[in-house]
Each structure stands twice: as C-alpha cells, then as structure tokens.
Amino acid sequence: MAATIGFAAPAARGAEAQPAPPLALQVNALQALCRQVFAFRLVMLGLGAPVALGRTAPGAPVYLVGGAVLLTFMLSYVLFRDWERFGPLLLRHRWLLAVDMAFSALLLITATAASPLGLLPLCTPLLAGLVYGWRGSAVYAAAQAAVVAAVTGGFTLAALCLLAGAAGAWLRDFLFRFGAASQALTETRARLAVAEAVRAERERLAREMHDSVSKTLHGLALAADALSRTAADPADPGAARHQARAVAEAARRAAAESRELLTDLRRDLDTPGVSLAAELRALAEAGVVVRTSGVLPLFPSAVAAHLVAVASEAVENARRHASASAVEVEAAVCGPRLVLTVEDDGCGLPAGGVDVRALADAGHYGLLGMTERATAIGGRLHVGPRPTGPGTRVRLDLCLGSP
Incomplete structure (x- = not known):
C-alpha cells in the first residue's frame, strides 16, 4: 500500500515490529503537507528568480541558472499537481532528492541567503522527513546543511535545514500515531456497537420467548401434572381423557407459537x-x-x-x-x-x-x-x-x- 501512495511505513525501533500501513487519514494529511512544501517552493521561485538572474554574469551562467530555475519550477509544479502519480517515485528512488538538493544549491550560489531563494534549501530536508521519516531526514538534512554552510559560509541557514528535517519527520511520526489512535478508537467503537447489537438481540429473543412459547409450555406442564394425578384414579376415566386433551391442545398451541415466533423473526419489521x-x-x-x-x-x-x-x-x-x-x-x-x-x-x-x-x-x-x-x-x-x-x-x- 505504501508504494502506491508515496510514503514508507515508519522504521521499527529496537525489537518492535513494523507498524501497520498508513491509514487514509494519515495518507491524505501527508499528501497535503507535501503539496504545501511544493507550493511554498513555487512561490519562492517566482519571487527569487529575478534576483538570481540579475546577479548572474551574462552568457552561459545565465542560461545555467535560468535552466535550473525553470526545471525546478516545472518539477515542483508537476509534483504539486499530481503527487499521487509521481510521489511514489521519491519512495522508490531516494536519490531523486539529491538532484533536488543540487538544483537548490546551484540557485543559492547566485542569490544571497536573505533572498527568497535562500529558503529553498529548507524544502529538501522537510520533504525527506515527511516521506522517509527520521532516517531519511537525518541523511538529507545533514547533507543539505553541509552544502548550505559551504556555499553561504554561514551556519544559521544550515541549522534551519537540520530543524526542517526534524520537523518533517516529527510531523510524519505524529500523523502516524494519531492515525493509529484513531483506528484503535474506531475499532473499539465497532466492537462495542457489535456487543450492544448482540445484547439487544438476546434481550429481544428473550422477550419473544417469554411472551409466546414460555407461557404455553408452563400451561402444558400444569396440564401434564393434572393428567398424572387423574390417571392414578381409575374410577374417573372421563377426567383423564379431558386432561389428555388439554395436554394435546397445549402441545399443539406451543408448536403453533414456535412456528409463529420463527416466522416473526424472519419477517421484515419495518413494514x-x-x-x-x-x-x-x-x-x-x-x-x-x-x-x-x-x-x-x-x-x-x-x-x-x-x-x-x-x-x-x-x-x-x-x-x-x-x-x-x-x-x-x-x-x-x-x-x-x-x-x-x-x-x-x-x-x-x-x-x-x-x-x-x-x-x-x-x-x-x-x-x-x-x-x-x-x-x-x-x-x-x-x-x-x-x-x-x-x-x-x-x-x-x-x-x-x-x-
């Protein structure tokens, strides 16, 4: 399931077993967060591209930076629009984020860290945390921080890259835990509903049995007791026959009520x-x-x-x-x-x-x-x-x- 939605299950810690695949709630939330990352990148590219191109020397450097801006913009737009289709590629080919990191570093070379393009390096570790979890975010956040520190010579933006990777992994872990808790609550409510339905049906059957067959069987037992007492007196054969007829009539009534009860149980009660x-x-x-x-x-x-x-x-x-x-x-x-x-x-x-x-x-x-x-x-x-x-x-x- 994870391969079809573009998210890997969280890695097991210690001897713990692999958790269950993500639920629909988790998947939708993670997809929405990933789209927001690409939406943020599109906005920053639109605002910072003129600054980057204006600081680039004419000739081949302009074409190189312009091509990087155009390619990064197009890829971000495609992933923003069709994440369900292209998102699994990031799961199967983790090296694609390295290409993304290289493009952001190229743009950062021609723009200052204070420009809108200076925030683009934060997107890669954040996306790695959302898609891959703590291990993936640790690798890409460390690599991105090293690249940013080497390009800009400062450590503030590098530290923000580490924080962005941790934030993405934390959000992903939180959504998985929240989804698991929601699933457990839903299953508990379903079990309680089933138990309540079973209890209600048992009570209904008990009422139906009490109001029909139980009464007749009680009368049948009384008639049988009277028959046993009457049969012990050979001087009154008419009374014995009368009690025998009463027992037979009660037995037939019990059988009829049993059939009626079974018919009622199969009848549509919403008519x-x-x-x-x-x-x-x-x-x-x-x-x-x-x-x-x-x-x-x-x-x-x-x-x-x-x-x-x-x-x-x-x-x-x-x-x-x-x-x-x-x-x-x-x-x-x-x-x-x-x-x-x-x-x-x-x-x-x-x-x-x-x-x-x-x-x-x-x-x-x-x-x-x-x-x-x-x-x-x-x-x-x-x-x-x-x-x-x-x-x-x-x-x-x-x-x-x-x-």
Whole structure:
C-alpha cells in the first residue's frame, strides 16, 4: 500500500515490529503537507528568480541558472499537481532528492541567503522527513546543511535545514500515531456497537420467548401434572381423557407459537401501515373488553408488535396472577400522544409496589419485558393501582411524533 501512495511505513525501533500501513487519514494529511512544501517552493521561485538572474554574469551562467530555475519550477509544479502519480517515485528512488538538493544549491550560489531563494534549501530536508521519516531526514538534512554552510559560509541557514528535517519527520511520526489512535478508537467503537447489537438481540429473543412459547409450555406442564394425578384414579376415566386433551391442545398451541415466533423473526419489521386497532381486537375474548378512542394512526409493524405485546402481557398477568374477572384494554389518541391502558379488577399490586429488577432476579421477566418494549419504541410505562377501584392499571404513553 505504501508504494502506491508515496510514503514508507515508519522504521521499527529496537525489537518492535513494523507498524501497520498508513491509514487514509494519515495518507491524505501527508499528501497535503507535501503539496504545501511544493507550493511554498513555487512561490519562492517566482519571487527569487529575478534576483538570481540579475546577479548572474551574462552568457552561459545565465542560461545555467535560468535552466535550473525553470526545471525546478516545472518539477515542483508537476509534483504539486499530481503527487499521487509521481510521489511514489521519491519512495522508490531516494536519490531523486539529491538532484533536488543540487538544483537548490546551484540557485543559492547566485542569490544571497536573505533572498527568497535562500529558503529553498529548507524544502529538501522537510520533504525527506515527511516521506522517509527520521532516517531519511537525518541523511538529507545533514547533507543539505553541509552544502548550505559551504556555499553561504554561514551556519544559521544550515541549522534551519537540520530543524526542517526534524520537523518533517516529527510531523510524519505524529500523523502516524494519531492515525493509529484513531483506528484503535474506531475499532473499539465497532466492537462495542457489535456487543450492544448482540445484547439487544438476546434481550429481544428473550422477550419473544417469554411472551409466546414460555407461557404455553408452563400451561402444558400444569396440564401434564393434572393428567398424572387423574390417571392414578381409575374410577374417573372421563377426567383423564379431558386432561389428555388439554395436554394435546397445549402441545399443539406451543408448536403453533414456535412456528409463529420463527416466522416473526424472519419477517421484515419495518413494514409500515399496521392497524393497531385490528391487532388489539385479537385480544378480545371472555372477560376482556377492547376499546379504541380517537383515530388511531397506522404504525410500523415493529412498533405495533411492541404495543400489542405489552397489552397481551398485561392481560395475561391480570388473569394468571391477579385472578381478575374483567380486563379492559383501551387505546386512545390524546393530542400528540397515544395512551394504551390495561385495567383489571383483580387483587391488585403488593402494598410496597412492584420492583421490576427484583422480579427479574427471581425469574419473573414479564414486567421487565414490558418496560424494555416501551423503551424500545420511545414510550413510558407506568404500573400502578387502578384509580376507580381495586385492581391494577398498566399505562403506556407514546409520543406519536417520535421516530
């Protein structure tokens, strides 16, 4: 990958392994920095070329310096414009920077260090640091500093060449480290997202199993216990047959609910246009009254499934645990909200209320599943005493404007 983008991976230090190839963020940043180096060189060439040509003797020296200026300008422009295409040449042929260094030294001979061309020698070690890292920048920075010191006789510009090489290598190392940290953070976030998705799916499957097959299997176990007791009494064969039919019916119901659960798991949950009123009417049977108030909108199938499951669980709890004789299910639109309530005339809640987490720890997951379903669709669930008499009321509030 590095050979295609024009950057070498950082050299290993000590016994460390070679780091991973540069990421897209690092590559783009390094390419942008290299382009800025050539843009700076183009500007300095444009400003300093007249000074260099004016200080050059007529004849062959003018042609030599002019050719060096023109060639350096053209090469800088080509690399500035098409770095992705020509940049890998610097990686495969490191000696090309030596040619670049020779051209800058030739221009520096005819111009003073204080002229714009005096800053051109800084570009070579800076570029070496960006492309090759610390080792490449050390070689070219030292060589460029020696050439500058020999040509100008001063050490200020030579010291700046050393600093430019170190700056290029430091910037490159910083970008690699920053990119590696960004990649590690991205991978960590991806792993957390996968773990959260797995946890959410496990909870969803647990709710679906609890609200369908688990209840039927519990009833099947009770019917089987009754059958075993009845079969021990040969004086009442009719009761044994009745219990056997109950066991068979519960087994068939469990099989049907298993197939329905598997079908729901494969069904598209984002299908819009489900009538909540029609889904709730399926709960109406002996002792259960279903009413609607206002114009109920059509819901996505996933939202409707959660609403119906909450109502169904509340009805089942009223029958099984509260010994209720009458249950009322009502779905009403109150302004921008949908209010789904299930009220029963059973024995009501314990004196201290209900602790959902304690019930879940004891193996009773009904209320926990209802709470999770309400939260999944952006609703709020409240379980409390019935306001008009003995019994329990389950209320789910859902803002119709929520996604």
